[in-house]
Amino acid sequence: MKTGLTLEFYKYQGTGNDFVMVDNRKDTFPKENTDLVKFLCDRRFGIGADGLILLENDNLSDFKMVYYNSDGNTSTMCGNGGRCLVAFARDLDIIKDKTTFNAIDGLHHASINKDVVALQMIDVAVIQQKDKYSFLDTGSPHHVQIVANVASLDVKKEGAKLRYGLYGESGSNINFVTPLADDTFEVRTYERGVEDETLSCGTGVTAVALAMHKQKKAISNTVKVKARGGDLTISFEQNGSGYKKVFLKGPAQKVFKGEIAC
Numbered sequence: 735m736k737t738g739l740t741l742e743f744y745k746y747q748g749t750g751n752d753f754v755m756v757d758n759r760k761d762t763f764p765k766e767n768t769d770l771v772k773f774l775c776d777r778r779f780g781i782g783a784d785g786l787i788l789l790e791n792d793n794l795s796d797f798k799m800v801y802y803n804s805d806g807n808t809s810t811m812c813g814n815g816g817r818c819l820v821a822f823a824r825d826l827d828i829i830k831d832k833t834t835f836n837a838i839d840g841l842h843h844a845s846i847n848k849d850v851v852a853l854q855m856i857d858v859a860v861i862q863q864k865d866k867y868s869f870l871d872t873g874s875p876h877h878v879q880i881v882a883n884v885a886s887l888d889v890k891k892e893g894a895k896l897r898y899g900l901y902g903e904s905g906s907n908i909n910f911v912t913p914l915a916d917d918t919f920e921v922r923t924y925e926r927g928v929e930d931e932t933l934s935c936g937t938g939v940t941a942v943a944l945a946m947h948k949q950k951k952a953i954s955n956t957v958k959v960k961a962r963g964g965d966l967t968i969s970f971e972q973n974g975s976g977y978k979k980v981f982l983k984g985p986a987q988k989v990f991k992g993e994i995a996c
């Protein structure tokens with residue numbers, strides 16, 4: 735890349751969903767440069783990440799989240815990215831242990847204790863139930879499908895088939911889930927915009943927890959999910975036929991800080 739820019743960045747990960755983080759409070763990042771974001775997220779030629787997040791000033795809250803997928807395009811809400819951004823804001827001394835920040839789907843409340851972040855997700859009013867799958871929006875669109883043995887599934891192949899076959903160009907994220915025990919599920923996710931399986935997807939595991947509860951495959955209002963990159967807990971309250979007070983909780987950690995000429 736030849737922008738003449740030397741960029742200071744941080745790398746964070748939340749259950750293996752990894753992000754390049756940039757403090758853009760001085761508004762110096764070239765936000766329309768899709769190729770630059772794609773390059774920074776590239777695992778061979780750049781830093782390497784599933785997405786890039788800008789932390790910006792906000793009039794309504796402690797800070798604003800601007801999220802890009804690794805394909806270089808801005809997208810809808812990222813749950814693990816939101817959790818990592820809370821850790822980043824704490825590490826930059828912008829917040830202490832509680833915060834409210836603004837994202838594409840509205841204001842989010844969150845708390846952080848050491849490296850564990852609990853992030854409130856949007857309320858979910860509608861879960862579409864089809865024969866073989868559920869579809870819902872937890873800030874990002876999610877297809878949730880039960881499979882007999884998710885551990886042995888070719889997630890990239892099967893996910894891509896559904897992402898393009900069923901949802902077209904705008905697409906959906908595709909989650910495959912196998913019940914493990916009472917209120918505990920193993921989940922693997924194909925993410926649109928990464929166009930591959932990621933080790934964990936926060937809005938995805940949230941969608942799985944709510945869809946499993948709706949189908950009465952989870953009984954408790956606290957659901958545990960095992961993703962490839964670690965464990966997450968989702969808690970919620972029923973709100974008529976939907977859900978409110980939805981919280982996604984799990985670890986979010988700084989990996990390293992760096993500088994890149996691009």
Ligand SMILES: N[C@@H](CCC[C@H](N)C(=O)O)C(=O)O
Nearest residue numbers: 809812813814874935936937
């Ligand atoms: N990794 C995310 C989801 C990011 C957005 C997604 N790829 C999309 O474009 O819908 C998460 O943790 O929620």
